[in-house]
Amino acid sequence: MIYITGDTHGVYNDLMYRIEKYSLGEDDILIVCGDFGFVKREDEYNYCLDKLSRLPFTIAFADGNHENFDLIEAYPVQEWNGGKVHQISENIFHMMRGQLFTIEDRTFFTMGGAYSIDKAFRREGISWWKQELPTNEDYKTASDTLKKCDYTVDYIITHTLPESVIYALGYFPDMHDRELTGFFEWLRGRAGFKYWFGGHFHVDKKIGNNYVLYEDVVKLNDIE
Numbered sequence: 053m054i055y056i057t058g059d060t061h062g063v064y065n066d067l068m069y070r071i072e073k074y075s076l077g078e079d080d081i082l083i084v085c086g087d088f089g090f091v092k093r094e095d096e097y098n099y100c101l102d103k104l105s106r107l108p109f110t111i112a113f114a115d116g117n118h119e120n121f122d123l124i125e126a127y128p129v130q131e132w133n134g135g136k137v138h139q140i141s142e143n144i145f146h147m148m149r150g151q152l153f154t155i156e157d158r159t160f161f162t163m164g165g166a167y168s169i170d171k172a173f174r175r176e177g178i179s180w181w182k183q184e185l186p187t188n189e190d191y192k193t194a195s196d197t198l199k200k201c202d203y204t205v206d207y208i209i210t211h212t213l214p215e216s217v218i219y220a221l222g223y224f225p226d227m228h229d230r231e232l233t234g235f236f237e238w239l240r241g242r243a244g245f246k247y248w249f250g251g252h253f254h255v256d257k258k259i260g261n262n263y264v265l266y267e268d269v270v271k272l273n274d275i276e
């Protein structure tokens with residue numbers, strides 16, 4: 053079974069509380085829509101990553117803006133279910149940007165990243181990384197992937213959201229990641245998809261076929 057949730061920010065107990073009622077087992081996959089946050093410096097409680105690595109189920113995350121990209125990028129790039137990942141441990145995978153994964157006969161397009169509005173209070177390489185926003189190469193990869201599948205996927209997994217969904221939440225898209233939210237808005241109109249899952253805004257709300265997730269966990273079988 054596939055389950056999807058929002059930002060986890062490296063907080064183990066919070067994640068366990070969210071998924072407690074589902075009793076995930078070795079055939080289950082939990083997808084996190086960015087701000088996974090468990091890949092940390094060694095002096096920052098990364099024993100939580102070790103604990104996650106011993107769980108029976110698989111965790112696959114798109115990146116958010118609060119990730120240690122330098123550490124994530126140091127893990128080997130592998131192919132997993134048809135798309136590229138950084139393999140963090142035997143059961144934990146970072147779903148790279150612009151990839152298409154086929155899991156349990158469903159296709160997932162992933163495009164992480166977002167702008168940190170609290171960037172001014174963070175330190176580069178310690179609590180902020182410039183890789184938080186997609187590069188031109190990431191957009192090119194995304195474009196190539198989308199052309200190959202004729203812009204038709206089952207699900208889209210991102211961290212931030214299309215502009216119109218951000219407006220519907222009552223926010224204004226931030227000018228610093230407008231290239232990304234604008235790309236998502238274009239994709240929202242261009243692509244054929246069943247549901248779009250994102251995080252970033254720390255609210256749980258369904259807007260049309262967009263699930264904005266924070267602490268909620270969506271079991272795909274329940275909404276199909």
Ligand SMILES: [Fe+2]
Pocket residue numbers: 059061087116118252254
């Ligand atoms: Fe977050």
